[in-house]
């Protein structure tokens with residue numbers, strides 16, 4: 274059987290982390306192809322439902338990433354995102370998912386290598402954990 | 414079920430077009446686009462398409478105020494439930510409150526391999542592995558982080574429910590992987606997922622060997638009592654905690670907290686909000702009132718609309734929560750204030766959430782006119798119990 278390849282959904286803010294992923298690409302930094310990036314305008318717009326829907330649709334892990342606190346183009350996006358993240362972490366824990374399946378990062382536009390590293394680390398952890406228990410019955 | 418079956422089942426064609434339903438409907442009072450009578454008329458004129466795609470289909474609170482008065486006993490809430498399932502099979506849905514987070518959590522609980530961690534709040538509670546009595550926790554562990562901002566703690570109600578059962582000498586069993594009862598999915602038209610949840614729960618309950626299931630949530634109670642038997646086999650009896658407690662009043666030894674603390678308490682006036690599921694759906698009006706009256710130092714005063722005339726808290730099944738919902742809440746809170754009560758007692762976690770939300774939302778505008786303490790009946794009883802020191 275082929276090795277399990279986890280699926281990661283990454284919600285990345287347009288101004289920082291999405292740019293970082295872009296630069297990772299143009300600078301030909303290698304990182305695993307397990308991630309599907311969803312561009313959002315700001316990490317502050319990410320709602321718990323985005324994350325839950327990702328798990329409903331078969332994601333094995335979810336990353337929410339955006340600017341560092343002082344860099345947000347809409348002032349307090351990262352703070353909003355952190356507050357949201359505290360709540361969704363609790364819900365996801367109650368659903369029985371391992372903490373490693375949900376990750377929050379702040380990655381600036383210039384930090385392409387960090388972006389690549391975060392994805393590598395997540396893929397490694399998720400491979401150990403195996404498919405999400407919420408995934409069964411979903412075509413992936 | 415097609416539209417004709419629905420019409421037959423809910424006796425829609427006995428409708429006299431008297432309009433009593435629309436006259437009493439709390440939604441119609443604030444939203445002139447919604448009329449249960451017109452909805453039924455549309456069904457009878459056989460315009461299924463129009464009915465299914467009507468944006469107001471998801472506005473009904475399924476509160477039973479209309480059918481309670483209907484001279485022809487048309488079952489409008491069930492009509493709504495069934496038409497919504499037709500609509501949902503065609504991709505229609507209501508406007509989700511909280512972006513649909515709660516409904517998504519409910520759907521996720523129907524996944525077969527899920528292993529929840531839902532019982533990490535049991536401090537001070539005695540439960541047992543094997544008991545004839547099972548306590549159904551419901552969605553409280555999921556509600557908790559969502560509503561902490563408006564200071565509602567459904568988990569606290571669950572904890573106090575178990576403590577009260579303990580005081581009666583009952584150490585209930587809990588299901589570590591209990592699923593959502595499916596109430597909200599059934600009433601938003603997602604019957605398939607509802608059935609899955611019902612089957613999982615029925616299996617786990619059968620395995621547990623429980624004879625009685627105690628609920629502190631009226632929706633779970635209604636679902637187990639009325640809806641589950643239509644889909645799954647349950648060999649145990651659902652009871653609402655207020656019924657159980659009202660039968661065991663003498664064993665509870667209730668005293669007002671202030672008295673225990675040594676001061677002489679003034680009589681505190683309270684009023685009670687009947688949850689639609691407990692009241693008009695199941696006819697349980699007296700047990701909660703008996704409990705409240707049994708607490709010394711507390712005087713129950715009724716709102717202008719109470720008992721079977723009680724008014725819904727304004728949103729159901731996390732759907733179509735709108736300015737109209739807020740108006741219903743403000744009106745209800747004003748009724749509660751007008752009684753002179755300091756405290757509104759609720760018996761459904763959602764009523765409490767909805768009223769508190771309205772106070773936070775409209776507090777600045779309406780101020781003291783709508784501000785009052787809201788507390789779940791279970792917490793009130795737990796506070797008055799001597800063993801709670």
Ligand code: SF4
Nearest residue numbers: 428429431432434483
């Ligand atoms: S109250 Fe009953 S009979 Fe009258 S219009 Fe409504 S559904 Fe028809």
Ligand code: SF4
Nearest residue numbers: 438473474476477479
């Ligand atoms: S169930 Fe309640 S909200 Fe729905 S139509 Fe009847 S009175 Fe109105």
Ligand code: FES
Nearest residue numbers: 286315339346350
């Ligand atoms: S713009 Fe990047 S987090 Fe707000």
